[in-house]
Amino acid sequence: MNRRAILLVEDDENDVFFFQRALSQLGLPAPHIVRDGAQAIDYLNGVAPFDDRSRFPFPAVIFLDLNLPQKHGLEVLKSIRQNADWATLPVIVLTSSSSELDVTVSYRLGANSFFVKPTDPDQLTDLLKVVVQHWFKWSELPPASPSSPAPDSEGRVE
Amino acid sequence: MDRLNSSPELPVNGTGLRRDAAIALILVLVGLLVRRALTPLVGLNFPYLLFFLAVIYSAWRCNWTVSLFVMISGLLLADWFFLPPLHSFLIADNSAWFGLSGFILSSLAVIAVGQRLQRQNLLLQNELSERLSIERDLREIAQFPNQNPSPVMRVSSDGKLLYANPSSSSLLVEWKTAVGQPVPPEVQSWLAHVLKTNQPSELEQTLAGRIYTFTAAPFPESGYVNLYSQDITHRRAAEEAQARTLRESEFRFRMMADASPAMIWTSDEQQLRTWFNAAWMEFVGRKSKEEAGKGWMENIHPDDLDRCNEILSFAFNARQPFEMEYRLRHHRGDFRWILDRGTPFYDQKQKFTGYVGSCVDVHDRHLHQKELEFEVRERTSQLQATVAELESFSYSIAHDMRAPLRAMHGFGKILMQEAGPKLDAPHREFLRRIISAANRLDMLIQDVLNFSRISRCDLPIERIELQPFIHDILVSYPDFAPTRAKIEIDGKLPAVMANGAALTQVISNLLGNAVKFVASGVFPHVRISSKTDGNLATISVHDNGIGIEHDACHRIFQMFQRLHRADLYEGTGIGLAIVRKAVERMGGSVSVESELGKGSTFRVVLQLAEAQ
Numbered sequence: 001m002n003r004r005a006i007l008l009v010e011d012d013e014n015d016v017f018f019f020q021r022a023l024s025q026l027g028l029p030a031p032h033i034v035r036d037g038a039q040a041i042d043y044l045n046g047v048a049p050f051d052d053r054s055r056f057p058f059p060a061v062i063f064l065d066l067n068l069p070q071k072h073g074l075e076v077l078k079s080i081r082q083n084a085d086w087a088t089l090p091v092i093v094l095t096s097s098s099s100e101l102d103v104t105v106s107y108r109l110g111a112n113s114f115f116v117k118p119t120d121p122d123q124l125t126d127l128l129k130v131v132v133q134h135w136f137k138w139s140e141l142p143p144a145s146p147s148s149p150a151p152d153s154e155g156r157v158e
Numbered sequence: 159m160d161r162l163n164s165s166p167e168l169p170v171n172g173t174g175l176r177r178d179a180a181i182a183l184i185l186v187l188v189g190l191l192v193r194r195a196l197t198p199l200v201g202l203n204f205p206y207l208l209f210f211l212a213v214i215y216s217a218w219r220c221n222w223t224v225s226l227f228v229m230i231s232g233l234l235l236a237d238w239f240f241l242p243p244l245h246s247f248l249i250a251d252n253s254a255w256f257g258l259s260g261f262i263l264s265s266l267a268v269i270a271v272g273q274r275l276q277r278q279n280l281l282l283q284n285e286l287s288e289r290l291s292i293e294r295d296l297r298e299i300a301q302f303p304n305q306n307p308s309p310v311m312r313v314s315s316d317g318k319l320l321y322a323n324p325s326s327s328s329l330l331v332e333w334k335t336a337v338g339q340p341v342p343p344e345v346q347s348w349l350a351h352v353l354k355t356n357q358p359s360e361l362e363q364t365l366a367g368r369i370y371t372f373t374a375a376p377f378p379e380s381g382y383v384n385l386y387s388q389d390i391t392h393r394r395a396a397e398e399a400q401a402r403t404l405r406e407s408e409f410r411f412r413m414m415a416d417a418s419p420a421m422i423w424t425s426d427e428q429q430l431r432t433w434f435n436a437a438w439m440e441f442v443g444r445k446s447k448e449e450a451g452k453g454w455m456e457n458i459h460p461d462d463l464d465r466c467n468e469i470l471s472f473a474f475n476a477r478q479p480f481e482m483e484y485r486l487r488h489h490r491g492d493f494r495w496i497l498d499r500g501t502p503f504y505d506q507k508q509k510f511t512g513y514v515g516s517c518v519d520v521h522d523r524h525l526h527q528k529e530l531e532f533e534v535r536e537r538t539s540q541l542q543a544t545v546a547e548l549e550s551f552s553y554s555i556a557h558d559m560r561a562p563l564r565a566m567h568g569f570g571k572i573l574m575q576e577a578g579p580k581l582d583a584p585h586r587e588f589l590r591r592i593i594s595a596a597n598r599l600d601m602l603i604q605d606v607l608n609f610s611r612i613s614r615c616d617l618p619i620e621r622i623e624l625q626p627f628i629h630d631i632l633v634s635y636p637d638f639a640p641t642r643a644k645i646e647i648d649g650k651l652p653a654v655m656a657n658g659a660a661l662t663q664v665i666s667n668l669l670g671n672a673v674k675f676v677a678s679g680v681f682p683h684v685r686i687s688s689k690t691d692g693n694l695a696t697i698s699v700h701d702n703g704i705g706i707e708h709d710a711c712h713r714i715f716q717m718f719q720r721l722h723r724a725d726l727y728e729g730t731g732i733g734l735a736i737v738r739k740a741v742e743r744m745g746g747s748v749s750v751e752s753e754l755g756k757g758s759t760f761r762v763v764l765q766l767a768e769a770q
Contacts, residue, residue, distance in 0.1 A: 014565035021572070067558070096560050098607075100615075119560075119600050121568040 004136055006031040007059035009040040009076065010094075011068055015117065019063070022125040028132060031063070032056060037071025040064070041079055044086060059089070061135050064111075066095040066102055074105055081110040090135060179224040182216035186228055190235050197240075205240035206232065206261040213265045217272025225272065229265040233258065309370075309387035315353055317346035320382055329387060332365040345372075349383045352376045369394050421496070421517040423454075424503070427510055429474050438517070443489025459485035459493050470500075477502045477510060483520065495524035545614070552610045560603055567596040598730075605732035608663065609717070612740045617657035619744060621767040624651035624697065627658075628686060631665050643673040643682035651688045652695050653767035660740040664748075667733040668760050672701035675727055675758075695766045700759040706752040714750065737762075 006023070008031040010016050016033055023031060034040045040062075043050040050056040062080070066073035073095065080086045092113045093106045106114050113131070118124045135141065189208030209232025216228040234247070237258070242250050249255055303310040309326035313319055317340045322330055333342050340346065345361075352359045352374045361372040368391045375384040412435070415422045421438035425431045430451040439446065442457055458466055462484035473480035479501045485493035500515035570593040578586055628647065632638045638645055654661075673682040683702045688695055706714060706721065713719050715738040718731040741748045741762055752758035 012561050012565075014568065015561070018564075018568050096558075096564070100611075117564060119564050119567050119597070121571055 004029070005057040005059045006061050006063065006132075007040070007043060008033045008063045009035075009037065009068065009073065010063070010065045011035050012065075015065070018121050018124055019128075021121065022128045023132075025125050026129055026132065032059065035069075037068045037073060037076040039070070040068075040076050041071070044080070044083075044089075060141055061090045061092060063092050063094045066093060066097055066106070074102075074109060077106065077109045077111060090139075090141070092131060175220060175224075178216070178219035182212055182220055182224055182228045183231075185212035185215055186231050186235070189232070190239065194239065202240050202242065205236040206257065209233070209236055210261065210265065210268075214268050214272070217269040218275070222269055222273055225265075225269040229262070229269070232265075233261060236261070308389065309385075311385040311387070313341055313345075313349055313383050313385060315350075315378075315381045315383075317341055317349065326387070329365070329370065349374060349376075349385075352383055353378050367391075418516075421519075423515050423517075424512060425500075425515070426512040429470065429513075432512070441486070441488060441519075457487040459487070461485075473500065474513070483524070486517075494519055494521040496520065548610075549614075552607060560600060563596050563600050563603070567593060567600065570596060602730045602732070605730040605736065609732055609736050609739060612660055612663060612736055612743065617660050617740075617743050619655050619657055621653055622656050622658060622661060623653045624688070624695075627661065628665055631662060631669070635666060635669075637673055638669055643684060645669065645673075645684045645686070648685055648687035651686070651697070652690055654695050654697075655765040655767055656744050656746075657740075660744055664737050664740050664762060667737050668699045668762070671733060672699055672703060672758075672760075674729070675703040675722075676701070677704050690766055693766050695764050697762045697764070698759050699762075700757065702757045705754045705756050705758055706750065707754050708752075711750050711752060715748065 006028075008016065008019055010019065010033065020030055023029075032043070034043050042048075043056060044058070046053060046056070046058070064073050064076060068076070073093065077091055077093070080089060080091060087110075090112045091110070092115065093102075093111045094115050094117060095102065096117050098116045103114050115127060115131075118127060186209060189212050193205070193208045209228075212232055213225065213229050216225040220228075237247050237249070238245060241254050241258075249258065303321075303323045306323055307325055309329045310321075310323045311319060311326055312321040319330075319335055319337050319339060319341055322337055330336055333345070335341055341349070348359070348361055353376045356376050356378055358376070359374050361374070363370050363372065368389055371388050371390055373386045375386070377383065416436040418435065419437055420435075421441055422435040423431050423438060424433045431449065431454055434446060434449055434454070439449070442449065442454070444453075444457075447453075448456075455463065455466070466482055466484050469480055469482045472478075479499070481497070481499045483495055483497050486496045488494050496517045497520045498515055498517040500513040503511050503514045505511050570589060574586070574589055574593065578589070581589065625647070628651065632645055637643070669684060672684045676682045680702065685698075685700045687698050687700070689698070690696075710721055714721065715734045717735045719734075737760075738748050741764070744764060746762060746764040748760065748762050750758055750760050
């Protein structure tokens with residue numbers, strides 16, 4: 001199941017609730033959740049409190065909100081793509097913003113998909129069904145490499 | 159003799175020669191007849207005599223061909239008629255041969271002499287006519303000084319007048335002299351000098367109010383000087399008048415220039431300044447000597463000097479007018495902005511003689527302009543800050559305000575799904591209203607965002623083929639599906655100039671309204687048509703809806719204008735405001751024509767991609 005771990009980077013607890021509910025409706029395991037950008041980088045690096053890979057496995061897919069405290073979602077995306085070991089990790093932007101600028105910049109920084117959060121919880125379930133099927137059922141995922149050399153706190157490897 | 163031989167051929171006078179040849183032949187015939195008439199008297203003696211006369215005539219008058227012909231015909235006639243045996247060309251005896259030879263030889267001699275005399279005569283005639291013409295020319299030339307309207311004189315080396323032409327008479331009166339008498343002492347000493355130096359020289363004399371110029375041409379080997387004089391009284395007067403006019407006009411120009419508040423200057427064809435008016439001199443407070451040439455440039459602000467030099471030499475090389483602004487040091491010491499305009503100047507002969515320029519002190523204007531520029535920059539940056547704030551505001555609306563709304567809507571819906579059946583009917587209704595209110599607020603926020611995006615984003619205009627464009631919209635919106643509405647396109651729609659995203663908003667909003675605002679129980683029926691006029695296309699959307707009151711037609715395009723209760727027709731009241739904004743941003747216009755209960759027609763006017 002570790003290979004199927006989903007990491008959700010989301011600060012709004014309501015949205016976290018809707019996300020978890022949608023996954024459970026689809027019969028999928030609960031996602032791993034971090035609440036800001038800095039935590040997301042720590043999680044990926046496997047530093048405390050996320051140093052136990054058996055409890056906090058390296059994710060197969062990241063769902064990333066953009067408007068995050070500590071470190072903006074686009075910064076997180078940039079850090080992920082700049083790290084040689086994480087560069088192939090699928091990142092799906094899931095945000096309230098439909099601003100063209102956010103869409104453009106996200107794709108330019110290497111996002112794999114960009115979704116605007118649906119207002120209706122049932123629509124979110126529909127959306128996640130399609131996305132999870134896409135990544136876990138039909139796609140060949142890149143081989144994960146959680147045993148990477150430890151990058152600095154910014155998520156960069158020199 | 160050489161001259162005779164060397165003259166190749168006598169000049170042939172055609173008619174004269176032919177006449178003489180005829181006469182010679184007549185003489186031969188006459189000689190024959192006379193000789194025959196004389197036969198009874200002289201018998202057969204002197205057979206050639208009269209023919210010989212004809213030969214002499216022809217030798218004298220005709221050329222040698224004719225002469226030989228006369229001789230031979232005389233010979234044959236004499237032989238035939240007068241030498242025995244008669245009427246035959248046979249020669250009887252030696253004496254006859256002797257006579258015949260005598261005739262031939264003497265005839266040839268006569269012809270030869272005659273020809274030579276003719277040539278000599280001709281040469282003499284030519285020489286004579288040549289001499290006559292030379293004499294005529296000489297006489298004409300001799301008249302030349304006499305015919306000269308100006309005085310021409312010759313003075314000997316000892317100062318005596320040798321010759322004076324008729325035009326010299328009044329001059330001689332003033333000089334109180336005549337031919338053979340000495341010229342005035344001052345003229346004598348000048349001429350002596352001229353002879354000594356052997357160089358032509360000029361002298362001017364005023365005699366009895368008239369001005370004469372004298373040009374002396376010395377001929378020392380002949381011992382005289384030729385004097386050519388001219389009365390230049392009138393010419394001098396005209397020149398002086400012209401010079402006076404010029405001086406006066408220049409004086410007037412300077413007076414005017416000095417009176418002008420503008421700073422005026424002139425420069426020569428070497429790009430050196432030659433003159434400045436009083437205003438300039440007062441401004442710089444220096445001596446004109448210091449300003450002349452390139453001296454004036456010492457007062458140009460060092461930061462402006464290179465630019466000025468560049469403009470000046472560029473204009474100068476092209477002989478073009480120029481205009482430049484620079485800072486010039488005032489005599490108080492401060493620099494003031496000057497606007498300097500120069501124009502190339504040409505004299506009456508269209509020869510470039512330099513530049514004339516004038517300067518205005520534009521310092522205050524310049525400072526004012528700088529202030530204005532500063533103000534504009536200031537305000538622009540303020541505006542940019544405001545726009546940036548607005549953008550972040552609309553971003554936060556999108557992001558932060560929609561999050562709690564989504565929570566309201568989401569939890570309401572979940573509650574409805576999971577606890578709905580357990581609730582009383584009125585409480586279920588409350589819950590439904592909470593969900594629908596959240597839903598409406600979400601739509602409102604999305605429309606406000608759309609409106610602000612349409613208002614401020616760049617909308618690049620491109621060619622859009624309307625037919626497939628509208629077709630794509632029809633198939634992608636569930637509300638426009640054939641099961642929900644009948645939407646027809648009349649005829650062929652043209653291509654227009656528009657922005658794809660904005661035009662999508664326009665068409666989908668108009669069609670959305672058309673299918674939404676129908677009386678209950680009526681199946682929506684929409685017709686889309688187009689009309690072109692010049693370079694404009696009018697796209698009409700006609701519906702069978704409830705129509706709009708005439709008074710309301712003008713305000714439906716404003717923000718948040720709703721004509722109906724939300725429970726009858728839901729909407730945000732922003733859709734048509736978006737339509738109008740989008741169409742106007744694409745350089746078009748939108749209007750509506752409607753009657754209550756009879757449907758509405760919305761018309762959008764856009765630029766045609768290709769003018770019809």
